[in-house]
Amino acid sequence: MTGSRPTDRPQGADTSDPPDLVDRHDPARPRAVARVVTAVRAVVAAAGLAVAGYGIAGLVTHPRATHPAHTLRWLLGGLLGHDVIVAPAAAVLGVLLSRIVAHPYRAVIQAASFVSASVALASFPLWSGRVGHPANPSVDPLPYGRNLLVVLGAIWSVAAAVMLRRAVRARRSTDRPGRSPR
Amino acid sequence: MASLLGIWLGITFGTAFVTGLVSHFMQHPPGGFSWPSRPVWFYRFAQGLHVTSGLVSVPLLLAKLWTVYPRLWEWPPVRGVAHAAERISIIPLIAGSIFQLATGIANIAQWYPFRFFFTVTHYWVAWITIGALLVHIAAKITIVRANVGQGRAARAHLTDRISQPEPAGDGLSRRGFGLAVGAAAGVVTVTTAGQFVPGLGDTVLLAPRTPDVGPQGLPVNRTALAAGVVVIARDRGYQLDVVGPRPFSLSLDELYAQSLVTVRLPITCVEGWAADATWTGVRLADLLDRAGVPAHAAVRVESLERRGGYRTSVVHPPHARDPKTLVATRLGGAVLALDHGYPARLIAPNRPGVLQTKWVHRVVMV
Numbered sequence: 368m369t370g371s372r373p374t375d376r377p378q379g380a381d382t383s384d385p386p387d388l389v390d391r392h393d394p395a396r397p398r399a400v401a402r403v404v405t406a407v408r409a410v411v412a413a414a415g416l417a418v419a420g421y422g423i424a425g426l427v428t429h430p431r432a433t434h435p436a437h438t439l440r441w442l443l444g445g446l447l448g449h450d451v452i453v454a455p456a457a458a459v460l461g462v463l464l465s466r467i468v469a470h471p472y473r474a475v476i477q478a479a480s481f482v483s484a485s486v487a488l489a490s491f492p493l494w495s496g497r498v499g500h501p502a503n504p505s506v507d508p509l510p511y512g513r514n515l516l517v518v519l520g521a522i523w524s525v526a527a528a529v530m531l532r533r534a535v536r537a538r539r540s541t542d543r544p545g546r547s548p549r
Numbered sequence: 550m551a552s553l554l555g556i557w558l559g560i561t562f563g564t565a566f567v568t569g570l571v572s573h574f575m576q577h578p579p580g581g582f583s584w585p586s587r588p589v590w591f592y593r594f595a596q597g598l599h600v601t602s603g604l605v606s607v608p609l610l611l612a613k614l615w616t617v618y619p620r621l622w623e624w625p626p627v628r629g630v631a632h633a634a635e636r637i638s639i640i641p642l643i644a645g646s647i648f649q650l651a652t653g654i655a656n657i658a659q660w661y662p663f664r665f666f667f668t669v670t671h672y673w674v675a676w677i678t679i680g681a682l683l684v685h686i687a688a689k690i691t692i693v694r695a696n697v698g699q700g701r702a703a704r705a706h707l708t709d710r711i712s713q714p715e716p717a718g719d720g721l722s723r724r725g726f727g728l729a730v731g732a733a734a735g736v737v738t739v740t741t742a743g744q745f746v747p748g749l750g751d752t753v754l755l756a757p758r759t760p761d762v763g764p765q766g767l768p769v770n771r772t773a774l775a776a777g778v779v780v781i782a783r784d785r786g787y788q789l790d791v792v793g794p795r796p797f798s799l800s801l802d803e804l805y806a807q808s809l810v811t812v813r814l815p816i817t818c819v820e821g822w823a824a825d826a827t828w829t830g831v832r833l834a835d836l837l838d839r840a841g842v843p844a845h846a847a848v849r850v851e852s853l854e855r856r857g858g859y860r861t862s863v864v865h866p867p868h869a870r871d872p873k874t875l876v877a878t879r880l881g882g883a884v885l886a887l888d889h890g891y892p893a894r895l896i897a898p899n900r901p902g903v904l905q906t907k908w909v910h911r912v913v914m915v
């Protein structure tokens with residue numbers, strides 16, 4: 368993780384593309400392309416509606432297995448749980464972080480937090496003690512709490528190394544004024 | 550940023566959908582169709598890819614949702630019919646995406662906090678999610694084309710949503726965020742993929758299975774106790790019935806005496822883990838020949854289990870006639886453990902684990 372450099376350009380704002388790109392083409396061609404794109408979009412959207420409709424039909428015609436009302440609660444629960452709880456909580460944490468942690472380290476902390484949260488979420492049932500099959504020890508057999516700590520330790524060790532490098536660079540650049548401490 | 554994440558999510562969700570369909574149609578082949586029994590590794594690869602692409606989607610989906618989250622509160626909330634339709638189509642997409650990842654992660658850990666039956670519900674919600682994804686792609690392709698790829702500047706006039714120059718700030722840059730998402734996907738893969746990649750079993754840290762943990766060094770999904778066969782499977786009066794034009798039976802001693810063929814085949818579970826093992830038994834094709842079952846006939850293998858969706862399985866000719874397909878009685882040279890299907894189980898190449906029927910006592914021509 369090297370952070371952004373002045374040469375980083377966001378997607379789409381790339382001014383290095385030759386400005387005459389449009390003019391080199393036959394002016395009729397973009398319009399023809401646009402018509403094809405519109406037609407393809409309409410077909411894909413219609414196909415998508417048909418596919419989703421097939422899924423809904425399958426869900427409601429197998430009620431003994433799918434419990435449609437229960438499934439709907441889980442579908443909406445996941446959506447609302449994210450939009451109302453998880454995302455705002457992540458935003459608040461992000462703001463708090465930006466208040467506490469200073470400039471060259473902030474990005475590293477944010478990145479390491481994101482990686483940690485992803486790994487923890489993808490293995491949540493394993494380390495949270497929600498599983499355990501005494502009758503079948505081959506299911507979920509590992510000490511997952513310890514393993515999660517090992518993985519998080521590795522992630523934060525890398526983060527610490529990057530921050531250390533940034534600290535060294537920041538000190539060097541204060542010796543040479545006029546350079547960005549990145 | 551949102552466009553690039555969308556492309557990557559499209560790839561992982563598309564992969565999960567296709568591999569999920571492969572697994573579904575292997576277990577429920579549409580009329581007249583039968584899967585080949587080779588290559589041996591195909592199902593292991595497809596199902597490992599299914600679970601891995603789902604797990605890798607966790608950081609991608611988080612990143613995507615958090616990138617576009619401010620648009621949830623855009624004002625005015627609705628600008629005309631097309632805009633409203635596009636916004637409504639997002640609801641099943643996000644709800645379905647979160648649902649598929651959450652239920653998949655729960656299922657591979659065998660954690661069931663929900664009342665619906667996992668496989669059926671996961672299957673139908675997959676169709677809903679992919680349908681919503683297609684609608685979303687149709688709605689957003691112009692924005693993606695205007696923001697991604699060579700010559701995107703020429704397409705910039707197609708939309709008003711063009712990525713702006715990065716605002717000066719001290720937080721995570723876009724490139725840094727992209728690196729974080731890639732790192733998260735990498736860590737998730739490295740700590741879990743060992744549960745299906747041959748030889749990497751020791752690298753498993755955060756996956757529900759370790760390929761060499763279980764009775765006789767092999768994981769078990771359904772134990773003899775759970776299947777209710779502990780007593781009946783140990784009955785010395787056991788016999789294997791092979792029912793065809795010339796039906797016959799083998800006693801326990803005869804079956805074990807005739808177990809002379811050894812193969813190396815993996816158990817490849819629908820939950821995404823796979824483990825190699827050495828099996829010894831009788832070739833299914835030899836049993837069928839002796840019973841006079843014609844080469845084009847499918848057979849049904851029946852377990853001692855009284856009930857359950859996986860009590861029997863149909864073996865179509867490609868698998869039934871494959872020389873690697875055994876009615877196995879030994880694992881790693883030792884008598885099969887009760888949890889692995891003693892006195893006999895089916896083991897065939899390129900076949901979902903749930904169809905490798907255990908505690909087999911009858912083979913019947915369909």
